[in-house]
Amino acid sequence: MIKIANGIAPRLSIAILLAALAPPARADTAAPAPEPRNPFEQQAGAEIYNGVCQGCHMPDARGASGAGAYPALARDRNLEIAAYPVAIVLKGQKAMPGFGNYFTDEQIANVVNYTRPRFGNHYRGKVPPADVKAMR
Amino acid sequence: MSDPAQTPSRRSLFQMIGTVAGSAAMYHAMTVLGHAAESPFNGPIKLSAPPPGTSVLVLGAGIAGMVAAMELRDAGYRVQVLEYNNRPGGRNWSLYGGDVYTELGGATQTVRFDPGQYINPGPWRIPYHHQGILHYVNRLNVALEPFTQVNYNAYVHSTKMFGGKPVRYREVQADFHGHVAELLAKCTRQNALDQTLSKEDRELLLTALKDWGALDANYEYGKNLISAERRGYDIDPGGGLDPEPAPSEPRAMSDMLRSGLWAAIGAGHSYDMQSSIFQPKGGMGQIGKAFGKALEPLIQYNAKVIDIHQDAGGVTVAYVDSRSGGERRTATADWCVCTIPASILSQIPMNVGGPMRAAIDHLPYMASLKVGLQFKRRFWEEDECIYGGHTYTNQSNRVIGYPMWDYFSKGKGVLLGAYTFGREAFIAAARSPEQRIEDALECGARIHPQYRAEYECGVAVAWHRVPWALGCAGEWSDEGREQHYNNLCALDGRIILAGEHASRLAAWQEGSVTSALDAVERLHKRVMNA
Ligand SMILES: Cc1cc2nc3c(=O)[nH]c(=O)nc-3n(C[C@H](O)[C@H](O)[C@H](O)COP(=O)(O)OP(=O)(O)OC[C@H]3O[C@@H](n4cnc5c(N)ncnc54)[C@H](O)[C@@H]3O)c2cc1C
Numbered sequence: 145m146i147k148i149a150n151g152i153a154p155r156l157s158i159a160i161l162l163a164a165l166a167p168p169a170r171a172d173t174a175a176p177a178p179e180p181r182n183p184f185e186q187q188a189g190a191e192i193y194n195g196v197c198q199g200c201h202m203p204d205a206r207g208a209s210g211a212g213a214y215p216a217l218a219r220d221r222n223l224e225i226a227a228y229p230v231a232i233v234l235k236g237q238k239a240m241p242g243f244g245n246y247f248t249d250e251q252i253a254n255v256v257n258y259t260r261p262r263f264g265n266h267y268r269g270k271v272p273p274a275d276v277k278a279m280r
Numbered sequence: 281m282s283d284p285a286q287t288p289s290r291r292s293l294f295q296m297i298g299t300v301a302g303s304a305a306m307y308h309a310m311t312v313l314g315h316a317a318e319s320p321f322n323g324p325i326k327l328s329a330p331p332p333g334t335s336v337l338v339l340g341a342g343i344a345g346m347v348a349a350m351e352l353r354d355a356g357y358r359v360q361v362l363e364y365n366n367r368p369g370g371r372n373w374s375l376y377g378g379d380v381y382t383e384l385g386g387a388t389q390t391v392r393f394d395p396g397q398y399i400n401p402g403p404w405r406i407p408y409h410h411q412g413i414l415h416y417v418n419r420l421n422v423a424l425e426p427f428t429q430v431n432y433n434a435y436v437h438s439t440k441m442f443g444g445k446p447v448r449y450r451e452v453q454a455d456f457h458g459h460v461a462e463l464l465a466k467c468t469r470q471n472a473l474d475q476t477l478s479k480e481d482r483e484l485l486l487t488a489l490k491d492w493g494a495l496d497a498n499y500e501y502g503k504n505l506i507s508a509e510r511r512g513y514d515i516d517p518g519g520g521l522d523p524e525p526a527p528s529e530p531r532a533m534s535d536m537l538r539s540g541l542w543a544a545i546g547a548g549h550s551y552d553m554q555s556s557i558f559q560p561k562g563g564m565g566q567i568g569k570a571f572g573k574a575l576e577p578l579i580q581y582n583a584k585v586i587d588i589h590q591d592a593g594g595v596t597v598a599y600v601d602s603r604s605g606g607e608r609r610t611a612t613a614d615w616c617v618c619t620i621p622a623s624i625l626s627q628i629p630m631n632v633g634g635p636m637r638a639a640i641d642h643l644p645y646m647a648s649l650k651v652g653l654q655f656k657r658r659f660w661e662e663d664e665c666i667y668g669g670h671t672y673t674n675q676s677n678r679v680i681g682y683p684m685w686d687y688f689s690k691g692k693g694v695l696l697g698a699y700t701f702g703r704e705a706f707i708a709a710a711r712s713p714e715q716r717i718e719d720a721l722e723c724g725a726r727i728h729p730q731y732r733a734e735y736e737c738g739v740a741v742a743w744h745r746v747p748w749a750l751g752c753a754g755e756w757s758d759e760g761r762e763q764h765y766n767n768l769c770a771l772d773g774r775i776i777l778a779g780e781h782a783s784r785l786a787a788w789q790e791g792s793v794t795s796a797l798d799a800v801e802r803l804h805k806r807v808m809n810a
Contacts, residue, residue, distance in 0.1 A: 183703040199647075199709030199744050200384075208384035210747020211364040211584055211602065212624030238626035239750050241644035246703070 182248050189258025192251055197259075200240070205263040212239065218263035226271040229256045230279055244280060249273035320794050321412035327355035327804045334807055337362065337597055337611055339588070340619035341579050342370025344779040344792035346571040347416060348617045349578055351800050360611055361575065362583040364602045364748045368575070369568020371402040371749060371780075372789065375652065375739055376563070383745035389713050392654070392737040396686070397694045399652025400564040401741035402752075403789055404681075404696075405429070408556045412793035413567075417560065420570035427557040428684050430548035431669020437727050438674045441539035442531075446671065446727045451528070452536065453545045454494065454511035458501030459533035461493020469499065503529050544672035552788070559684060567789075580611075585620060588630035590774045615807065617799055619779040619792075621645070622768075623750035632772040639768035642760055643781060645744070645751020647705035651677070651698040651720040653738040658683075658693040659730040675723035676704045697724055697738065701752070709742035716740035753780055753787035769799075776803050 186195045193205075200214040201207060207216030223229055233252050236242030243252070253273045260267040334357055338349045341363035353359045375381065377393040393399075405427045406413055417424060432453070435446035467473055468482050468489075477485060486499065494510045495501055508527035515526040536542055547553060560566040572579060586608070587598035595616040598608050618625065622643040630637075660666040660682050668684035681696030697720035700708065708716045717738040725731040743752040756765070761784075769782050778799040783791030 184707075195710055196706050197710070199706055199711075199742065200750075202385045208386075208747075210384055210750075211620075212627050212747075212750045214384065214750075236644050238641050239623040239644060241647075241755065246706075 181245055182251070184246060184251065187251060187254065189254040189256075192247070192255040193258055196243075196246075197255065205259070214239075216263075217259055218265070220263075220265060223260050223265050224267055226256060226260060226267070226269065227275070227279065229259065230271055230276055234276065234279055249276040249280075252276045321410075321415065321790070321797070324415060325351060325797055325801060327351065327800070328808065329356045330804065330807050332356075333358065334615070335359070335594075335613035336615045336617060336803070337595055337613040338617045338619065339585050339597065340370060340621075340779070341365070341368045341572065341575075341581075342619055342779065342792065343372050343413070343416075343568070343571070343789050344619040344782075344796040345370070345617070346568070346575060347793050347796040348619070348778055348800050349575055350416075350571070351797065352617075352804075353575070353578065355804065358613070359578050360613065361579040362585055362597065362599055362611060363579055363581050364584050366581045367568070368572025368579060369565055372564055372568040373402050374398045374400050374563030374565030375741075381739070381741070382747070383713070383742070384747050385745060387713050387745075389739050391739050393652070393694060393739075394654065394692050397654055397692060398563045398565075399650065399694055399696065399739060400559075401650045401652070401739075402743075403564050404559060406558045406789070407552050407554065408558070409551070410788065410790035410793075412797065413789045414558070416571070416793065417567055420567065420574060422566050422570050423561040424558040425561050425685060427559040428668035429553050429555065429557050429670070431666060431682070433664075434666050434669045434680075434682065435671040435673075435727060436541045436544045437671065438539050438541060439726065440674070441535065441541065444726065446673075447531075447541065448512065449545065449669075449671075451511045451531070452541045454507060455501075455530045455533075456536050456542045456545060458493045458495065458507055458510070458530060459536060461489040461495055462499060462501040463533075465489045465493075465495060465499035501530060503527050540674065547670070547672065561685065583609075585628060588616065588618065588628060588775065590616070590631060595774050614774065615803060616775045617796070617803065618775060618777050619796070621749055621751070621779060622754055622781045624748070625777075630775070632775055635764075635767035636770065636772045636777070639764035640777075642764045643754045643756065643768075645749070646701060646753055646755045646787070647709060648743045648752035649698055649700045649705040649708040649716065649740065650696060651716055651738060651740045652694050653697040653717070653720060653724070654692055654694045654736045655731075655734040656692055656736055657734055658689070658691070659734055660695070660728065661688065661693075663730065664728070671727060673723065673727060675726065676700065676707070677720045677723040678704060680724060680727065692736070695724070697721070698740075705742065705752075706744075708740070709744040711742075713740045716742065756786055769795075771802055771806055 184196065186192045201217050205217035208214050230252060232240060233256065234242060234244045250273045253271045253276050257270045336352050336357050336359050338345045338359060338361040341361050345361055346368060349359050349361050375391050376398045377391055377395060379391045380388060382388040432450035434449050436449050436452045437446040465486055468485055473482060489495060490499060493501055494507045496504055496506055501507060504527050507530055511530060512528055513525050514528045515523055517525040582602045583599045584602040585597055585599045589596045594612055594614050596610050596612045598610050600606060600608055622640045623645040626641050666682055667687050668682050671680040677698035679696065679699040681699065683693050717740050721731055721735060743749060768777060776799045778796045780787065780791045783795040785791030
């Protein structure tokens with residue numbers, strides 16, 4: 145897990161998005177299924193967290209660890225500056241895939257706004273979708 | 281399979297034709313098939329003897345790690361392998377009755393399959409041109425049997441078309457090819473291709489289209505005994521005084537296009553999905569097991585690597601017991617071949633140069649789900665004459681895979697009840713194993729009504745939850761490859777990476793093998809020049 149000092153998003157990897165939408169022909173995929181942009185119909189922050197994020201960050205955002213780990217988003221001081229989670233969700237980082245092509249600006253704002261005051265975090269203020277758009 | 285599109289434009293129509301028939305094939309109709317590309321595997325490698333006592337640490341006992349360990353050992357290196365799991369194979373893995381699997385988050389599944397039944401949660405097929413992995417399969421005496429990619433009698437299914445009833449693959453392919461051939465014949469005969477083809481070629485094309493699309497004497501695709509030879513009969517030909525054969529009714533072209541069903545009939549056309557394809561008898565995991573046996577004393581199991589450090593003297597790797605944590609131990613060697621997936625390696629301190637670090641940190645891993653379902657009887661064979669192969673659906677399970685062994689055996693069978701990537705797989709990972717199985721049952725029951733009565737037990741593996749992989753396989757983009765791939769593969773001091781992620785064969789074991797062989801050869805060269 146990365147730790148940041150000054151609230152500025154640290155090195156973000158270049159998002160790898162297209163491959164996520166259309167699995168590369170060379171991978172072991174049974175039926176090539178080109179996915180549309182923004183394939184998730186969940187809109188509310190809670191739905192998005194429970195429907196997608198918790199697959200890695202786990203219920204209650206408690207994280208998990210095996211040979212590798214998923215960081216907890218519970219009591220996570222890195223959520224203080226909203227631009228940081230927005231950037232991570234948009235672009236991804238290390239084992240976290242970028243979701244820029246999976247979610248609209250509204251969806252990303254919703255899930256970030258859902259996470260920051262919850263799970264033992266107490267960060268106030270909401271990110272507007274326009275801020276997400278500006279960071280794409 | 282994609283959902284029904286709006287009426288496709290001319291251009292997208294030709295893209296579809298390309299998907300299904302291969303664009304070159306459609307354009308020239310009868311060009312000779314391209315020569316298959318040579319496999320990068322050039323036969324077994326032969327390394328000269330290294331200086332006595334030269335040692336290598338191999339991290340990870342998946343296919344890549346074990347290929348590297350075996351070749352290095354055979355050349356005379358002192359080899360030690362550290363592996364997180366308590367078994368060899370890594371993603372090369374089969375689940376049998378009695379196996380216990382705990383995923384990240386803590387959900388534990390005990391597999392309750394009968395003896396002889398299994399599911400491959402990861403790799404399941406080996407194309408004939410993957411000569412590298414096939415070399416080791418043969419060297420280790422692992423028995424193979426055919427894997428059926430395309431079954432013409434399995435189904436293609438869309439909840440939105442044909443009353444939600446599944447349609448036989450055979451019929452979809454025949455109808456799509458037939459209608460496309462008819463259209464193209466019409467264009468040819470109405471002189472639309474006069475600028476493109478000579479008169480002689482146009483006549484050859486018409487002959488080819490008639491043959492390829494099962495057209496009648498008027499270059500039309502219709503209900504007759506010619507098309508029945510492709511799509512099947514209402515009354516099959518029989519013997520003696522059986523009734524006369526009766527052809528079946530083709531579906532309309534626009535139904536074919538709008539249903540999106542055409543997308544499924546390309547499944548067996550790509551280089552990696554063409555016959556012949558193989559699977560190990562008794563499960564893909566047999567390869568990992570055989571490797572583990574052949575390397576037995578070299579592999580240390582339950583060793584979780586937590587730090588990798590190199591300096592002028594060698595490589596020091598710190599690890600802890602993967603079950604209990606506890607005391608930090610170290611292993612040292614002159615060199616290191618690291619096959620830990622990039623998803624995990626990105627989290628392990630390792631003093632390599634910036635370019636390799638950037639490459640490791642750059643690579644996210646794909647989502648994927650597989651669900652195995654055991655049924656009391658093989659109803660797909662007994663009731664529906666489906667022997668192996670796959671059914672494709674627009675539902676969230678995407679695929680049903682039928683077992684490709686023990687055909688006609690009375691008794692139970694295990695289906696692959698779901699195989700998904702992307703959206704569906706992300707959603708599945710966020711659910712409990714029980715919910716994933718329930719979803720696969722719900723989808724499957726719309727295709728096979730026998731599901732609910734015959735279902736016994738299941739297991740669901742969502743790859744982002746696999747504790748020692750954190751995903752299915754590296755998800756390279758073209759730009760990512762351009763920028764990072766060579767840096768990922770370059771020898772960095774005493775450390776070289778290998779594995780599926782360090783190959784151009786994403787999500788194939790052949791990538792692990794060819795990557796390991798290439799890494800070992802380059803490392804050896806470096807050792808001999810030291
Ligand atoms: C759903 C799915 C379907 C697939 N289908 C096919 C197919 O049909 N045909 C095909 O050929 N390939 C297929 N593949 C790809 C194939 O499984 C992989 O390419 C191959 O098995 C990867 O081998 P590897 O040695 O590179 O990595 P792995 O098998 O992942 O080996 C890495 C090893 O490192 C260990 N490890 C991880 N972290 C640590 C640590 N911190 N310390 C110590 N050890 C650690 C792991 O436990 C593992 O054993 C599929 C994969 C998936 C997931």
